[in-house]
Amino acid sequence: MTANTNGPPGPLSSRGCRTVRTKTKGSVVGQMTFGELEGEGRCLQFESMLEHKVALVSLYLPGVVDVIDQVGPIEFIDAAGRRKKHTLDFNVVTVTKGGKRIRTGLVVKPLFKAERAKFRDEIERVARAAVPSFVDRVCIVTEANVCKQALLRAGQLHGARLPVPDIDAVLGSAPLSSTWTPIVDMLASLGLGPEGFAGVLRLVIRGVLLVEAPGLITMASRVMMKAR
Known part of the structure; x- marks a missing residue:
């Protein structure tokens, strides 16, 4: 049997400097695409459920x-003067409205570990070594920083990210309306029903539409075109 070479190309590989561990006890390891x-x-790799949520x-x-x-x-020097190496979990790249590009390195750890003085001292040393060569700043992220409403919204948008050409066209x-309009009404005006809902979510992903309220988006949610 030969591979099908006529289909769409697969996702690009992870840019990680190392491959995540595939055998761990009591931890979720995997990759997602975006x-x-x-x-x-x-492809984007993660080594725990918390890392998956943060990503x-x-x-x-x-x-x-x-x-x-x-x-x-x-490479950094630890409290004992030893040379060590650390890998940041993520580099989140943001562009401000003024066009400034900011690279934020994330160190993802459960809160009980992140509160330890030894750990925080180590990450401070990592941050001094990482800025500005790798990132512009380093932040510790725990489960306390993961907003439940933002996580629900992100999961919903992620599930709708794959294009559907006919609907998207x-x-x-x-x-699009420049005033707050229920999604159900917007779709009806275009001759679409629930089959167009995921297409609306893709417009939200692209930044074309704004959503009035946080959390899960429903057909009753109100959206409007983002001002340019």
């Missing part, structure tokens, strides 16, 4: 243009 609206997509929320934050996993290795060529 960026399919801009092309073939990219998912980060991908759909306003202004975020890229998320890179396993950033490093970063209708929505992409339609005049």
Whole structure:
């Protein structure tokens, strides 16, 4: 049997400096893909469920243009004077309204570990070594920083990220309202029903539409075109 070479290309490989561990006890390890609206997509590795949640929320934050996993290795000197290496879990790249590009290195750890003085001292040393060569700043992220509403929204958007050309063409060529309008009404005005809902979510991902309220988006949610 030969491979099918006529289908769409697969996602690009992870840009991580190392491959995540595949055998762990009591931890979730895997990879996800993102960026399919801009092309073939990219693989992103994670080594825990908390890392997965942080990556998912980060991908759909306003202004975020890229998320890179396993950033490093970063050489630093520990408290005992020994030379060590550290790999940042993620580099979240944001572009401000003024066009400034900011690289934020994330160290993802459960809160009980992140509160330890020894750990915080080590990450401070990593941060001094990482800025500005690898990132512009380093932040510790715990489960306390993961907003439940943002996580629900991110999971919903991620599930709708794959293009559907016919639906996307209708929505992409339609005049969009500059006032808050229920999604169900917007779709009805275009001759679409629930089959167009995921297409609306893709417009949210692209930053074309704003959603009035946080959390899960429903057919009753109100959206409007983002001012340019």
